[in-house]
Amino acid sequence: APPAAGRRGTPAPHAARPGPYAAAGNTVWVQGTDGVLTVSGAGIAPAVLRPDGHGGWRSEDPRWRPVHALADGPVRILLDDADPYRAVDDEARQHGLFAFGTLTAGQRERWRATWRAALPLLTLTGQRPLVDAGLLSCVIPMTRPPGAARRAEGAAHSSGTRREAFGAVLASAPSGPATLAATLVHELHHAKLSAVSDLTPLHTAGSPRRYWAPWRPDARPFDGLLQGAYAHLALADYWQRVALAPVDAELRDLAWAEHARCREQVGAILPTLSGSRQLTSAGRVLLAELVALHTRMKGTPPPARYLARAAAYVETARLTWRRQHTR
Template sequence: MLPAIPDRALAELGRSEGSPETLALLARDQDARRLLLLRAVLDAAQAADPAVCSAAEKSRLRDDWALLAEADRAVPSGLRTPETPDRPEPSFARARLLYPLTGPWALSCLRGLDPVERPPTRENARELRRALAHFSGLAAVAAARAGIPFTAELTGHDGVLHLPSLGTLRTATAGDVPVRATCTQGRVTLRQPDAADVIVFPERGLGAWSGALAWTPAHALPGLVPEADPLPLDDLDPYRTARGDPRHRALSAPTTLDDPERKRWLQAWSGTAAALRSGGAHRVAEALALLRCLVPLEMPPDAEDDGDGGCSATRRDAFGALLCSTPPSPVAFAGTLVHELQHAKLAALSDLTTLHQAGPDARYFAPWRPDPRPFDGLLQGAYAHLGLADFFQRRALTADPAHRESAWAQHARYRAQVGAALPALVGATHLTARGRRFVDAMAAAYEDMGAHPAPRGHTARAQAYLKATRTLWTRRQTPSVPRPNG
């Protein structure tokens, strides 16, 4: 792992900011952890009992890794091309391994290879076989993008073969379908039994073109700023949501976008950079440094009527991914990015250093949730809302009159929520020394916002909302006493 995070970076992050050097440190540490995780998958597979991972599956994994290594050597990391002399092209193999959704796949493999966590039942063996086969598609894509001729035996599942960053092939039959992939002269031929060949042409960056109706290309949004790379809008990857994760039980299901919905994403995204910049130029910089893909979710049923709601999340096992329902506007999208990237920064920081030693007991009041929260949940929520309070205050101070009042209202609400959570954080006895410096920086940022207070009416309404929320929360936590009969 990388060296301990410096105090300067702790102070930056605690204030909900982060210099390019600090954000790069977080990203490099997460990338290093991903590579170690992948190494762990390979080692666990090779050491697994044949009843868990067969000799044929182990051989296939070794072949896939060899193909990835060849692709890495063909286009080494840091190679400069005539088209990008000032911005090195990354290795195609590394880009696939470090793609956010490779993390959930790797953890799925590790769980499947652990006979204690997943006993070798027929269903578990089937899930593991499918997970390990996904690695073959990942290796094939890396080799195809590196221009390496190859032939690989792939497997489609439930009528779909997914090739990360290229697209998906709807197979001619359901179930597990063998597909032979052959790459020559910049095109990939996909051959399956009793079906016509499908030829796809990988495009530079993301996606692949094909005239076949069975092929669905991967999609991307334009770069956040003109010089940035396109951002994957991934509605195809089979590992794009956290199944059964209680932390994300409120999320809606993943969705595959149609053309009108994809246009709505593009409309919101096209104004997001300007909306982010209105809340501080550093918000654009952190999105460029940390955001690697977007995963569309269905719109929650209770948000469909007003078009103003939605849901979003980040995943600790998928650093760089943001899961989100269709954003209603660029400003709402910008707010979602600020909120979720705060979570991503704090999660990455918590991997680098221990901030507290609190237990999992849920007993803290958090005004953004109806249920008691554990200390870590309180810290995460307060940090996300601190970022939003900062974003909307900066926006209120610079916005035109038509949008100023809305920004002040949101700033006042978020700052009041942070203020309600800070006493428990600042007074905690289980903070480490670094955790104390981090929370102190949060408190300082909160206090500094008082130099430019929201108009009195917005502050009063925010405090009234907070008081009502606390009263309702207290009632929910107080056991009801049955009245005697008569």
């Protein structure tokens, strides 16, 4: 089965348990007749698979483990905790992030319940098309960041996408529906911009120059800066829409704080992007839209205390980065 996040391809709908099928150098044959698949190998008893009625496969063979669905419907979204190559990322491992192990039935149900509760928020904020358009086909559970505290909405979490695995989002267990919806908005905008830039070059930057990005402690290439601005501005828009919606006071407080932070972060690096001579004509069209959205959001500002905290956060990040990278 092709890996969901290890190379380009369709996320795996099933996987064999470790054992004979996973042995190094072992060849496996798959034969199909009348809607039934038979998986066999040299010296290995065959396993018979039948459609499960939801786009996957089931088997009575204990060696076979299906990949469960996060959501069934016109587009089946997988919750992949089985593919051994689902999260091949050396950079993530350096930061202590790994694919989560096999989910228990209870953990799978918590993911599904959070997903169901997140869909109304995606609809409310105008982001439901991100899912309905087929940008998402697979969610890969990841471990939480080292030292992340467990608390309510807004708890620290990890997430990511891979350019070579369009449709797959890697994410640690969300603390609540609003956080899961925000994660999807963030990561699917990364995926969308990656797809656009594959079709239409947005810049010509190829030098080793690195830039300050308020959302990262490390120096970023120009492409990473543009990607981050695009995804964080989408987050700022999402959180502003949540804050303006009829939600409870706790969620509104989180939404205004997150909106202000993301908006200030993007505003801090828009001049760098706008002043670049490395943008193509398509890149300038994109950047003009980002500037326009950033300006429109200022028309409905959060309470002043949120902006003050966000400005202080961004300035602290700037000073910390300068101390680390301008010696």
